[in-house]
Amino acid sequence: EIYCTGELLRQVQTAKLFDDDKYFVDMKLKATPDEVLAAFQNLTSSSPDNNLKPSELREFLNTFFEEPGKEFEQWTPPDWHDKPLFLSKVSDAELRSWAEKLHHLWKSLGRKIRADVRDHPELYSQIYTPHPVIVPGGRFRELYYWDSYWVINGLLLSEMRETARGMIQNFLYLIDRYGFILNGGRVYYERRSQPPFLTLMVESYYKATQDKDFLRAALPVLEKEYHFWMQNRSVAREVNGTVHVLNHYSVQVGQPRPESYTDDLELAEGLTEGAQESLWAELKAGAESGWDFSSRWFVDSQGGNSGTLKDTRTSQILPVDLNALLCRNEKTLASFYKILGDTAGAERYDRALRERLQAIEAVLWDPQRGVWFDYSLVNNRSHDAFYPSNLAPLWAQCYSQPAMGERALRYLQESGALKYPNGVPTSLTNSGQQWDLPNAWPPLQHMLIEGLWSVSTEEAEEVAFDLAQRWIRTNWLAYLKYEAMFEKYDVNGDGKPGGGGEYEVQLGFGWTNGVALQLLEKFGDRLVSSSTSLTCSLGVGLICIALVWLL
Ligand SMILES: OC[C@H]1O[C@H](O[C@H]2O[C@H](CO)[C@@H](O)[C@H](O)[C@H]2O)[C@H](O)[C@@H](O)[C@@H]1O
Numbered sequence: 001e002i003y004c005t006g007e008l009l010r011q012v013q014t015a016k017l018f019d020d021d022k023y024f025v026d027m028k029l030k031a032t033p034d035e036v037l038a039a040f041q042n043l044t045s046s047s048p049d050n051n052l053k054p055s056e057l058r059e060f061l062n063t064f065f066e067e068p069g070k071e072f073e074q075w076t077p078p079d080w081h082d083k084p085l086f087l088s089k090v091s092d093a094e095l096r097s098w099a100e101k102l103h104h105l106w107k108s109l110g111r112k113i114r115a116d117v118r119d120h121p122e123l124y125s126q127i128y129t130p131h132p133v134i135v136p137g138g139r140f141r142e143l144y145y146w147d148s149y150w151v152i153n154g155l156l157l158s159e160m161r162e163t164a165r166g167m168i169q170n171f172l173y174l175i176d177r178y179g180f181i182l183n184g185g186r187v188y189y190e191r192r193s194q195p196p197f198l199t200l201m202v203e204s205y206y207k208a209t210q211d212k213d214f215l216r217a218a219l220p221v222l223e224k225e226y227h228f229w230m231q232n233r234s235v236a237r238e239v240n241g242t243v244h245v246l247n248h249y250s251v252q253v254g255q256p257r258p259e260s261y262t263d264d265l266e267l268a269e270g271l272t273e274g275a276q277e278s279l280w281a282e283l284k285a286g287a288e289s290g291w292d293f294s295s296r297w298f299v300d301s302q303g304g305n306s307g308t309l310k311d312t313r314t315s316q317i318l319p320v321d322l323n324a325l326l327c328r329n330e331k332t333l334a335s336f337y338k339i340l341g342d343t344a345g346a347e348r349y350d351r352a353l354r355e356r357l358q359a360i361e362a363v364l365w366d367p368q369r370g371v372w373f374d375y376s377l378v379n380n381r382s383h384d385a386f387y388p389s390n391l392a393p394l395w396a397q398c399y400s401q402p403a404m405g406e407r408a409l410r411y412l413q414e415s416g417a418l419k420y421p422n423g424v425p426t427s428l429t430n431s432g433q434q435w436d437l438p439n440a441w442p443p444l445q446h447m448l449i450e451g452l453w454s455v456s457t458e459e460a461e462e463v464a465f466d467l468a469q470r471w472i473r474t475n476w477l478a479y480l481k482y483e484a485m486f487e488k489y490d491v492n493g494d495g496k497p498g499g500g501g502e503y504e505v506q507l508g509f510g511w512t513n514g515v516a517l518q519l520l521e522k523f524g525d526r527l528v529s530s531s532t533s534l535t536c537s538l539g540v541g542l543i544c545i546a547l548v549w550l551l
Contacts (some may be wrong), residue, residue, distance in 0.1 A: 002033055003125040004188050004258050007050075008040045012061070013261035015054045020503060022139050022259040025188055026068035027061070029123040036064045068141060071126040075112035077134075079162040086157045086517070090524035098476055098529075099520045102513045103158050105485065109134045109508055110163070111141070125186045129173055131166030133185070136487065137508015142185035143170065145194035146290050147511045150443055152201050154514030156208045157521050164205055165214070171198050172221045180228040183287060188258040192251045192288040195322060196229055198222060199329045202336075212339065219336055219345075226329060235318065235377065237363055244359035246323050246375075250315040251284035263502045267309060285314035289322070290443075293501065294435035295427055296374065296387055303379035309433065318375040320364050321389035321447075327356045327398035357400060360393065370407030386415045386428050388444045394451030405455040409463065412452075420491035422474035423467060424448055434501030439488045441498075442515035445471045449519070465526065468519045472527050475516050485512045 002008055003025050012024050029036055043060065044050040052060065084103060090096040112132040117124050126142060133143040134151045148167055155164040174181050181198060183189035199222050206215050233247050254277025256264030264283060268276040286292045297314040298307035330353040337345030364372040366382060371390050373382035391408050393399050417424050423440040430437045445467065452464035477495025478486060484507040488498035497505045520527065 001037065002029070003186075004190075005255060006037075007044070008037065009258060009261065011044075011052055012057055013258075014265070015052075015057050016262060017054060017058060017061070020139055021261045021263070022503075023068060024061075024065075025125050025186070025258045026141060027065040027125075028068075028070045030064050030066060033122055039064065071113055071117050071124050072111045072141075073114050075110050075132050076107050077110045077132070077160055077163045079160045080107055081159065084157065084159040086521045086524075090520050090527070092524075092527060092529050094529040095472070095476065095520060095524075095527055098479060099517065101479075102154075102485070102516055105508075105513050106134060106155065106158060106160065106163070109137055109510060109513075111135050125188060127174075127182070127185045127187060127190075129170035129185060131170050132163065133167055133170060134163065134510055135508070136506065136510040138487070138506030139503060140184070140506060140508070140510075143167070144184045144510075145171070145181050146197050146443065149197035149201055149204075150446065150511035150514035150518070152514070153204050154517040156204055157517050161205070161209060164201075164208075168198070168201050168205055168218070171201070172218060175221050175225050175228075180225060180232075186259075191253045192284050193228075194288060195290050195325055196225060196329065197325070198225055199332050200325075203332050206336075206339075215336055216340055219333075219340070222333060222336075226326075226333065229326060237318070237359075237375075237377075239362040242358075242362065244362050245355070246318045246359050246363060247326055248315055248318050248377075249285040249288040249322065251281055251288055253284055254278065254281045256280055257284060257287065260502055279310065279312065282312045282314050286312055289314055289319065291426075291435040293433040295429040295431040295433065296383075296385070296389075296435065298431075299376060299378050303376065303381075305376070305383040305385050308431070313378065316377045317383070318363065318377065319389065320360075320372040320374055320387075321392035323356065323360055323364065324372075324392035324396035324398050327353060327360065327393070328396035330356055331396075331398070357398060360398060361400060365399075365404070369411060370404070371411040372408075386417055388417070388424050388426065388448045391448060391451055394455060395447040396451075397454055405460070406457060409452065409455060409457075409460050412463070418463070418467075421470060422489060422491045422493070422496075423471045425491045432500050434488065434498065436500070438491050439498035439500065440471075440491045441488045442471075442512045446515045446518065465523055468523045469527055472516065472519055472523075473529070475512065476529060482507075485509045485516070487512060 013021050018024060043052060087096055087099055090099050110132055113128055117126050118128040121128060135141055136144055136147050152164045152167055171181050180193050183192045183194050202218050229247055233250055234245050235248055237244050237246060264280055268279050286297050293309055297317060298305060298311040299313040299316055300307040300311055330349050334346045334349035334353060363375050366373050372393050373384050373390060375382055391412060394405055394408055423445050425437045426439050426441060426444060427436045449464045449467050452460045474489050474495050478497060481495050486497040487506045487509045490496040490498050499505055
């Protein structure tokens with residue numbers, strides 16, 4: 001009550017005292033929850049209809065709440081240092097100096113939670129975690145689960161191993177406490193997770209440090225998270241007499257999201273109570289997917305993949321990327337057991353991996369189109385729209401025949417998604433939602449580029465490099481214009497931040513910086529900052545060389 005549900009939350013949010021509903025639920029209490037609720041009850045019982053006027057609510061908040069941000073103390077990552085080695089891999093001088101600036105940004109995104117949050121958790125929506133974190137930035141003041149994978153990879157390139165290790169330890173702590181990892185570090189995120197990337201964070205850390213003791217300590221906790229997904233987020237499907245188990249996002253909480261309360265309330269206006277509850281649960285499942293929100297989760301009355309936000313049915317879709325991610329988790333867990341010499345453990349996850357592969361190929365792989373599609377449980381058929389997530393099995397290396405990789409490349413080339421100057425859009429549908437055209441998101445670009453690179457043919461590697469070049473160029477151009485990094489970008493225009501959805505585009509930005517650093521490190525010997533040279537990289541060859549020479 002107060003931060004997640006109840007009358008106080010309802011009255012404050014519907015009075016729209018702040019531009020963003022997240023503001024109120026991030027405020028700190030000045031008195032105990034009981035005292036605050038009793039004072040509220042007192043006031044409302046003496047007001048007409050038990051409703052306070054906006055001015056009374058404002059006064060009430062001034063008395064009992066502090067502005068957001070009081071939960072952190074000043075902190076600079078102690079392992080930050082000038083000139084990490086990877087910078088020397090970036091040949092283009094302008095990109096190298098920009099990479100240095102990105103490396104500096106970790107200092108402004110670092111947060112340490114005050115001990116008072118640990119000692120008086122009832123006064124905060126912030127959840128205490130023992131180690132400092134790198135946050136996404138802007139309105140996202142707290143840690144976020146899947147964002148942290150790209151942040152940690154960036155930190156490891158920046159040689160900030162202590163900070164990366166601390167972030168992983170926070171997640172292990174959250175699993176011990178909740179049985180799974182929350183969407184983000186606030187009490188209002190307590191009932192949902194996000195794409196399960198912790199095992200891969202540990203893999204990145206292990207690759208950088210070879211620390212077997214850390215791996216040994218983490219492994220039982222990683223297994224616990226894996227079981228959470230298998231026990232609470234799985235569905236069985238029979239195909240040709242064989243039962244396959246696949247995973248989906250699902251949250252059984254039929255109330256508006258506290259941090260976007262009025263959006264959810266307004267969207268559900270006019271629906272029956274049951275339909276409202278089910279829509280709110282589906283929106284929360286959408287948030288759990290990390291793709292909040294997208295036409296990808298729309299299921300219309302005919303069972304097709306069109307509609308509006310009101311048609312969100314996330315739990316009714318078996319998503320390609322979630323299953324590819326779990327497949328990669330299974331492979332990685334098996335490899336951890338092998339490293340630690342535990343053959344039985346390795347065999348357990350090798351078996352899970354074999355079963356996953358069969359399930360993905362039976363239910364999600366489309367042999368005609370040569371790619372993987374999300375599967376709808378509403379009418380037991382695929383949703384064949386384009387999403388970069390359709391190629392996630394490449395990134396996870398979760399497919400049985402090398403030819404499938406080449407076919408998926410062909411699918412991508414024929415999809416129309418490669419025609420945009422700044423990267424691959426999240427979908428080809430402009431729904432006004434932020435996980436749709438024209439937005440392109442850093443994690444999706446990175447997974448696609450890595451996936452194509454892993455196909456290992458010259459053609460696939462060239463497409464991967466070309467996408468990396470386009471992405472770096474748009475990030476860099478936007479940085480030149482705004483001196484900022486954004487959570488998402490527009491696939492059109494010259495360095496244009498993304499838009500749409502329920503909040504303003506945010507600056508900072510954790511995963512964007514992590515992805516840019518990874519691409520700069522991987523392709524640093526070839527990436528260029530100027531558009532003349534970009535045309536060269538796009539294959540205009542000799543004419544281009546002559547042009548550069550003339551200029
Ligand atoms: O407040 C609205 C929603 O905001 C978050 O989602 C978006 O930002 C996250 C942090 O960068 C990112 O992980 C997610 O993919 C974005 O869509 C939050 O995670 C949602 O739960 C929340 O409802």
